[in-house]
Every structure is written in C-alpha cells, then in structure tokens.
Amino acid sequence: MTDRPKPLPQLAGVNAYVPGEAPKYTGGPSYKLASNENPLGASPKAKAVYAEMAAKMEIYPDGGARDLKAAIAKKHGLDPNRLVVGAGSDEIFLMLGRAYLGPGDESICTLHAFAIYAIIVQQQGSKIIEVPEKNFTADVDAILAAVTPKTKIVWLANPNNPTGTYLPYDEVKRLHGGLPSHVLLVLDGAYAEFVRKNDYASGIELVSQYENVVMTRTFSKLYGLAGLRVGWGYAPAHVVDAIERVRMPFNVNLTAQAVAIAALEDEAFTEESLAHNDRELPRLVAGLKALGLEVIDGVGNFCVAKFPETKGKTAAEALAYMKEHGVTLRGLAGYRMANHLRISVGTVAGNDAALKHLADFLGK
Numbered sequence: 001m002t003d004r005p006k007p008l009p010q011l012a013g014v015n016a017y018v019p020g021e022a023p024k025y026t027g028g029p030s031y032k033l034a035s036n037e038n039p040l041g042a043s044p045k046a047k048a049v050y051a052e053m054a055a056k057m058e059i060y061p062d063g064g065a066r067d068l069k070a071a072i073a074k075k076h077g078l079d080p081n082r083l084v085v086g087a088g089s090d091e092i093f094l095m096l097g098r099a100y101l102g103p104g105d106e107s108i109c110t111l112h113a114f115a116i117y118a119i120i121v122q123q124q125g126s127k128i129i130e131v132p133e134k135n136f137t138a139d140v141d142a143i144l145a146a147v148t149p150k151t152k153i154v155w156l157a158n159p160n161n162p163t164g165t166y167l168p169y170d171e172v173k174r175l176h177g178g179l180p181s182h183v184l185l186v187l188d189g190a191y192a193e194f195v196r197k198n199d200y201a202s203g204i205e206l207v208s209q210y211e212n213v214v215m216t217r218t219f220s221k222l223y224g225l226a227g228l229r230v231g232w233g234y235a236p237a238h239v240v241d242a243i244e245r246v247r248m249p250f251n252v253n254l255t256a257q258a259v260a261i262a263a264l265e266d267e268a269f270t271e272e273s274l275a276h277n278d279r280e281l282p283r284l285v286a287g288l289k290a291l292g293l294e295v296i297d298g299v300g301n302f303c304v305a306k307f308p309e310t311k312g313k314t315a316a317e318a319l320a321y322m323k324e325h326g327v328t329l330r331g332l333a334g335y336r337m338a339n340h341l342r343i344s345v346g347t348v349a350g351n352d353a354a355l356k357h358l359a360d361f362l363g364k
Contacts, residue, residue: 010124011122019035022328034342038221087252089231093117103124158189159298164191169199172187187215193274228255287355
C-alpha cells in the first residue's frame with residue numbers, strides 16, 4: 001500500500017462520542033428522553049432575540065464575548081475577567097486539555113464519568129485513569145489514591161452524568177485539599193442549577209480562593225440552548241490566560257451570545273423549568289420504582305433505571321422497544337452500565353408515555 005497521511009497515533013484509541021438518539025417517527029406523538037434537554041424548550045425572550053439576529057448574520061461576533069461575560073458576571077456575582085466562554089462547556093474542556101495535557105501526562109476521572117473527559121485526554125496523547133465509584137458516586141479517597149507525579153487534571157462532574165449522583169461540598173473541599181497544588185481540579189456543573197440539596201455547592205468559592213480550580217456551567221440544560229452550544233467557565237486569571245492562548249477566535253457565534261444573554265435575563269422561564277423538574281423527576285422515579293425497577297435517584301434533570309438481566313427484559317431490549325414505540329432513552333453500555341438506561345425528565349405527556357411503554361415492555 002502506498003504511503004498516505006497518518007493521524008496522530010493516540011487517536012487510534014479514541015472512541016468518538018455517541019449522542020442520544022432522536023425519536024423514531026411512528027405516526028403518533030414521539031418523545032426524546034435521551035439527551036437531558038429542557039422539555040419546555042427555550043425562553044420566549046431568547047426565541048425573540050434569535051429571530052432578530054437573522055438580520056445580522058453577516059457580522060462577526062465579539063471575539064471576547066464581553067456582553068455575555070458581563071451578563072454572566074452580573075447574574076452570579078463574578079469577576080468578568082475570570083470568565084471564559086465556549087461552544088458548550090465541552091469546548092472549555094477541550095481547551096483545558098490543549099493547554100495542560102501532553103504525552104506522558106495523566107488525568108483522573110471516575111469510572112462512570114462523562115465520556116468527553118477520556119476522549120479529550122486521549123486526543124492529547126495523555127493517559128486517562130478511571131477510578132472506582134461507591135454506589136455510582138465519586139469516591140474521594142479513590143481519586144486521591146490515584147494521583148501520581150504525572151497527574152495534571154482531575155475531572156469531576158458534580159452532579160455526575162450519567163449517574164445523577166453528587167458529592168456534598170465538604171467532600172469536594174476534601175478532594176481539593178488532598179490534591180497537589182500543580183493538579184487542576186475541573187468541576188463540571190452542567191446540572192448544578194437543578195440541585196435542591198443544602199449540602200451542595202457548585203464550586204465558585206473554591207475557584208475564588210485557589211489557583212488550581214476551574215468550574216464550568218452550560219446553557220444547554222436549564223436554559224434550553226443545547227442547539228446553540230454555549231458554555232462558560234470561571235477560573236483563576238492564569239488559567240484564563242492559558243485558555244485564551246488556545247481558544248479559536250469567534251468560538252461562540254453572534255446569535256448564541258445574544259440569545260444566551262436573553263435567556264439569563266428571563267428568570268420567569270428558568271423558574272418555570274425548575275418547578276417542572278421538581279414535580280416531574282420525583283413522579284418519574286416513583287413510576288419506575290412502581291414497575292419494579294431499581295432507580296439511581298439523581299439530582300439533575302434525569303434518572304437512571306436498572307433493568308433485569310433476564311432475556312426479554314434487558315436494558316438493551318427495552319431501549320429498542322421504546323424506540324419502536326416513539327420514545328428514545330439513553331443506553332449506557334458505553335459507560336459500563338449495560339444493565340441501565342438513563343431517562344431524561346420530559347414533558348408530562350412524554351413521561352407518561354415512557355412509563356406506559358415501559359410497563360407494557362415489562363408486562364406490568
């Protein structure tokens with residue numbers, strides 16, 4: 001065979017990210033409960049700004065996203081100079097990987113952590129260390145035991161996706177306190193707004209106090225802007241400087257910036273979205289348990305159910321059955337949870353349909 005261009009050798013071990021599937025059209029209503037999207041859609045104010053931006057598509061966005069950073073800073077009481085924005089928080093993780101990881105380095109996440117961490121680490125030619133969890137929850141002692149002189153980043157989604165579990169703030173502080181000062185702790189708070197626990201904190205305080213903590217958030221979940229790809233991070237000044245050196249210009253587009261600002265300002269919509277989740281998540285969990293399924297009670301906008309290993313009742317078979325009946329759920333075999341399915345909180349009708357079809361599948 002003649003020679004041809006060869007990609008970097010580390011890419012051979014990278015498994016591309018697989019997103020949740022859209023529902024199959026069955027001729028009737030269909031529901032996508034596979035991607036933890038906001039079932040109420042996006043803010044009316046955000047939609048109005050989106051329509052207005054059609055007249056400005058020829059204009060480059062503000063490369064520094066100054067207005068968006070100012071709006072985020074105002075909303076959360078932060079220093080805008082310590083904010084970074086990305087095309088989703090995924091891009092911020094990618095920029096952190098580019099800035100801090102190289103061949104020979106190590107990075108730590110938990111066994112059932114968000115898949116994108118391992119993908120980014122491997123793309124950089126670094127080694128990902130996946131540590132065991134306890135009851136599908138991050139284990140601080142296991143993470144700390146895995147730290148070596150080669151460790152550069154520890155990734156912690158809190159709450160975690162796909163399990164929905166979380167670490168109390170005292171445990172997050174204990175984790176940070178046990179890390180060497182050269183190790184960067186990345187706190188992924190994609191689902192932070194949904195948590196209703198008194199012992200939880202997203203990590204802003206740690207970022208404010210220390211030089212080795214980054215916290216990220218997203219507009220994809222609560223704000224319903226998954227299609228526009230907007231995320232933000234809060235970091236020490238030296239980390240912001242490193243990110244800016246690897247960030248592509250105009251990485252968050254003009255429309256996304258403007259719509260995100262409008263979404264931040266529409267508190268009535270976010271309160272409605274949170275109230276919907278507060279009602280529907282417990283109802284969905286109770287319905288799944290009534291079907292005899294074990295459920296990991298999450299604190300995000302989704303839950304995870306364990307299916308029997310009995311032929312005809314397995315998670316893989318349930319996934320296929322639900323798809324054929326117009327409801328898509330999230331298979332977790334890629335997360336080494338082959339007996340589990342993740343179920344997003346949908347509309348009332350969507351949740352009802354999921355419970356009905358699962359009951360039919362299980363013969364209940």
